[in-house]
Amino acid sequence: MPELVITVARFGFLILLWIFVFTVVGVIRRDLFAGARSGRLVAAPRAVGASTGQPQAKPAKVKRGRAAHQLVVTAGQLAGTRITLGEAQITIGRAEDSTLVITDDYASARHARLVPRDGQWFVEDLGSTNGTYLDRAKVTGPTPVPLGVPIRIGRTSLELRP
Amino acid sequence: MTAAAAPAASPATTGEQPGVRLARSRRNAELSLLLLALVIVAAYGATVEATVLDTVTPDFWVPTAVLAAVFLALHVVIRFLAPFADPALLPAVALLNGIGVGFLRRLDLARAAPEERETLAIFAGNGGRQFAWTLASVVLAAALLALMRDHRSVSRYAYTLGLAGIVLVMIPAVLPAKYSEIYGAKLWIRIGGFSIQPGEFAKLALLVFFAYYLVRKREVLSLASHRVLGIDFPRGRDLGPVLAVWVLSVLVLVFEKDLGTSLLYFGMFVVTLYIATERVSWLLIGLILFFGGAYLAYVLGGVIGGPFANFHLRAEIWLDPFADPYEDGYQLVQGLLALGSGGLFGAGPGGGQPLEIPEVQNDFIFAGIGEEIGLFGLSALLVVYLLIVERGLRAALAVRDSFGKLLAGGLAFTLGLQVFVIVGGISKLIPLTGQTTPFLSAGGSSLMANWLLIAVLLRVSDGARRPVTGVGGSAARPGGGPPEQLHGAPTEVIRP
Numbered sequence: 001m002p003e004l005v006i007t008v009a010r011f012g013f014l015i016l017l018w019i020f021v022f023t024v025v026g027v028i029r030r031d032l033f034a035g036a037r038s039g040r041l042v043a044a045p046r047a048v049g050a051s052t053g054q055p056q057a058k059p060a061k062v063k064r065g066r067a068a069h070q071l072v073v074t075a076g077q078l079a080g081t082r083i084t085l086g087e088a089q090i091t092i093g094r095a096e097d098s099t100l101v102i103t104d105d106y107a108s109a110r111h112a113r114l115v116p117r118d119g120q121w122f123v124e125d126l127g128s129t130n131g132t133y134l135d136r137a138k139v140t141g142p143t144p145v146p147l148g149v150p151i152r153i154g155r156t157s158l159e160l161r162p
Numbered sequence: 163m164t165a166a167a168a169p170a171a172s173p174a175t176t177g178e179q180p181g182v183r184l185a186r187s188r189r190n191a192e193l194s195l196l197l198l199a200l201v202i203v204a205a206y207g208a209t210v211e212a213t214v215l216d217t218v219t220p221d222f223w224v225p226t227a228v229l230a231a232v233f234l235a236l237h238v239v240i241r242f243l244a245p246f247a248d249p250a251l252l253p254a255v256a257l258l259n260g261i262g263v264g265f266l267r268r269l270d271l272a273r274a275a276p277e278e279r280e281t282l283a284i285f286a287g288n289g290g291r292q293f294a295w296t297l298a299s300v301v302l303a304a305a306l307l308a309l310m311r312d313h314r315s316v317s318r319y320a321y322t323l324g325l326a327g328i329v330l331v332m333i334p335a336v337l338p339a340k341y342s343e344i345y346g347a348k349l350w351i352r353i354g355g356f357s358i359q360p361g362e363f364a365k366l367a368l369l370v371f372f373a374y375y376l377v378r379k380r381e382v383l384s385l386a387s388h389r390v391l392g393i394d395f396p397r398g399r400d401l402g403p404v405l406a407v408w409v410l411s412v413l414v415l416v417f418e419k420d421l422g423t424s425l426l427y428f429g430m431f432v433v434t435l436y437i438a439t440e441r442v443s444w445l446l447i448g449l450i451l452f453f454g455g456a457y458l459a460y461v462l463g464g465v466i467g468g469p470f471a472n473f474h475l476r477a478e479i480w481l482d483p484f485a486d487p488y489e490d491g492y493q494l495v496q497g498l499l500a501l502g503s504g505g506l507f508g509a510g511p512g513g514g515q516p517l518e519i520p521e522v523q524n525d526f527i528f529a530g531i532g533e534e535i536g537l538f539g540l541s542a543l544l545v546v547y548l549l550i551v552e553r554g555l556r557a558a559l560a561v562r563d564s565f566g567k568l569l570a571g572g573l574a575f576t577l578g579l580q581v582f583v584i585v586g587g588i589s590k591l592i593p594l595t596g597q598t599t600p601f602l603s604a605g606g607s608s609l610m611a612n613w614l615l616i617a618v619l620l621r622v623s624d625g626a627r628r629p630v631t632g633v634g635g636s637a638a639r640p641g642g643g644p645p646e647q648l649h650g651a652p653t654e655v656i657r658p
Contacts, residue, residue, distance in 0.1 A: 006584060010208040010510035016202045017542040020257060023198060024250050024549055027191045051460035062422075068641050077380065077564055086629065096314050 068121055068147055068160035071100075071114065078102060078157030083162075085121070090114040092153060093126070106130045106154030114145070121145045121160055130154060188249040189241050195238055200230045203260030206511055209267045213512030215279055215332045224284055225267060228293065229260050232300050235494040239304040243311070244624035248553045251623070255601055255616050259541070259609070260298055262602035263509075264532055266292045272517050280507050287606050288523050295606035299613035306617040313622045317565050318376045324371030327335030328410055331362035335418050361423050362598075362611035364578060366618070369430060373568035376438035419472055422583055428452060429579045437558075473593075480593035495521045497529035497588050507540070508536030525596050529588050543552040544585070547600075550616075551578040557623035570622040573615050580617035 016156040067157045071090060074125045083090060083100065093111040102111075108128035115122050122142040125132040132139040133152040171325040171423045204226040211218050235255045240247055267289030274282050283294055310316060316323070334342040334349045340347045350357045432448030456473075463474025475490065483491035483498065496519040514533035516522045532540045554574025558567045579602055587594035598608035619629065 006209070006212055006510060008514075009205070009212055011507065012211050013202070013205050013511060014507065014539050014542070016180055016205055017535075017539055020195075020202055020253075021542050023543070024195060024254060024546070026550070027195060028250055028553070030191075061180070078567075080559065082561055083562065084629070096563075099562070101314075103380070103564045107346050111592070 010122050060132060068145075068162060070106075070161040072161050073100070074150065074153070074157045074159050076102065076104060078156065085116070087116055088094075089116070091126075092158070093128075102153065102156050104154035104156050108154070111153055112139070112151070114151075115142065117142075123151055173317050180285075183388060187241075187245040189245060192240070192249035192252055193237060195249065196233055196256055198206060199253045199257035199260065200226055200233070202257060203229060203264060206261055207267070209510065210271070210512035212266065213398045213510055214268065214271050217278060217280075221284070225263065225289075225293070226260070229256070229263065229296065236300050236304055239307060240620060243304075243307045243542055244620050246624045246627040247620040247621035248557060248627070250549060251620055252554075254550050255613070257361045258543065258546060258601040261531070262599075262604075263289060263292045263296060264525065264528065265516075265602070266523055266604050268512055269516060269523055269530075270633065271512075291606075291607055292609070295609045298606065299610040301619035302366055302610055302612040308620060310618075310621055313561075313569060313618065313625055314563060316569075316618075324375075324492070327364040327367035327371060328366040328372060330367065331410075333360055343412045349420045349423070359605070359607035361420065361613075362607045365423075365426065365430070366426070366573075366611060366614055369572045370430060370569065372434045372550070373565055373572060376434055377568060380438045383530040389516030393546055420596065421476070422587075422597040425452075425581055425583060425595060426576065426597070430576045432573060433575045433579075434568055437568055437571045437620050438564075442520075476593045476595065483590065490622045493526065494590065494594055495590075496520065497526050498590060500529045501535035504536045504540075506532040506537050508532070508534045508539055512535060522539050524598060525584065525594075525603070527599050527602050527604075531602070544581075547578070551575070551581075552624065557619060557626045560626035561622055562626070564577075566622050566625060570619055570626075574617055577615060579610070596600060604640055 032104060040091075042121055069085055071085055072083045073079050078100070081100070088099075091110065092098055092100045092102060092107075093109050093114045094102060094104070094107050095109040098110070108126070108130070110126045111128040112123060112125050112132040115124060121144070123132060123134060123139055123145050124142045125139045134143055134145060135149050140149075145160055147160050147162060172544050174622055204223055207226055208222050211222050233252070237252060240252065267284070270287035270289045271279050271282060273287070282327060284290065333351060337351065338346075338428035339348060341352050342350050344350050344352075344357065349361050349621070350359055408427065429447070432444055436442070436444045436448075456477075459470045459473045460477045463470030463477075467474070478485070479494055480493050483494040484489060487495045500519055503509070508514070511534050514530070516533060518636065519526045520531055528540070528543075531543070535543075551574045554570055554577065558570035558574065561570060577600055580597055583592070584597040584599050586592040586657075587597070598605055600612045601609065603609075616621070
């Protein structure tokens, strides 16, 4: 084998290794941004336009401004966890099949759920032992959840974010 | 109005399609990364042959093709069983494993007599055995993915696994040396010409136990505590079982003279505690205990010898490997010389003298590879490890249950710590303790255990990245409404 070929192969291999590294980083990076964008693009809960009465122009504004797109855990053991909201309800509790499984001594197995209705998310207590609080008020029936207002379950706090 | 609302609803659902597509599985990205990794492995094999044999044999592609078949099969399995798993994990691991196999074959070539080299069978020697192990490991990883459809289901067997972990660690200590000792370390089970290292698997089992136990007790651990010297110590009875497991495994390992693994278990334990309780004091306590213990062992080994003599000797070698370069320090010195002669860009794959380093196929594989690909290539490999660990921690951050967080965080950290311990040992940053380099070193137990670890990480990351579908899995369904209401039926029916 000519010396030149071997030298080219040698350095080519090293360069390929780094190309691989940067490609992986690229995939990871795209992955991160895809996550952020999907938070904006996942549509608000169903019938967001129907409730405003002007289905043509309004929905876009509602989506940008006030609709909740993420559920963020702000305090407790799962702090930092984000769930991108779609149109499915979110169940919260210690039960393994909950959407958000919280291991909190003050939480019940099926503690509460968040349900989208007419463009608004409602929190509903599912008969928990220690109760669910929206900010300071105890949740008794389905209660609309404004953006940025903490829902407290035991030691855990959750917030809806745009 | 209702008639108008009905058509308005269907554009709304189609409008959500981008959202659904954005929560995509990224399996195609995984496939293309995997193909790139395989091209690199093939290039490595060809360069090795060109350098060692001075010609590229017509069937140089066969080893890569076999690996490609194995890894692509796993990729297909992931497509079906864990469609939302992290796309970077499999290709990164496949690259490391492929280069490991390639380097072991390169060692076989160097060992063979020059006239036999060109006809050296592909599935012979260390390289061939590593092939078989890779195949077995990937099959095991796929089986684990198939058996464990949800990472939370493992927590049911946590106590069984904890017990199994201890038993696995203890077997080599109890067995007579004839069946368990290789190079003075009693950590093997040898049956005939076949040996397995149960400690590698125990690592996984114990971590599941730690994660499960700490999730259940974390509140008590971080709240019911005594405050001593400004640091919160949990009550003994809460910590008892975990401490017992840990002390037992570490004692056994000290008895088995395997410092690397006991360091690994200690680090794993401290970090899971830290993740569970979010208290930095655990890291401080762990570091102080570790450095204190290591220094004490060093001093004791110098004064009374006995069980600590081994560690004392290793620390002495670390402090000055050139004091006795032909006897005690021989291995480390050869490794350092290899890294040094590799320089920035290395001697090229196949161009080094890896056989000068004792045990180059196991502990010192990083030095052997380093001589040939240089700092430039080694740092690429280290970054690949870093990316694997990062993806593991990422999965831990994103997953929505505490057990998964602890499991993935602990596993990813353990993998990173193992790489640190062995690479740090070879490059004389820390005293050398025998450890396998994950995915590179020859040896089936290590390869299998690490592939199982990756399978668990894949499963957790699948759970973390799977789009939230509520309980009814309604994202997949066109009209998500009815299943939700069915699920919530009890409350909905009783309230009105």
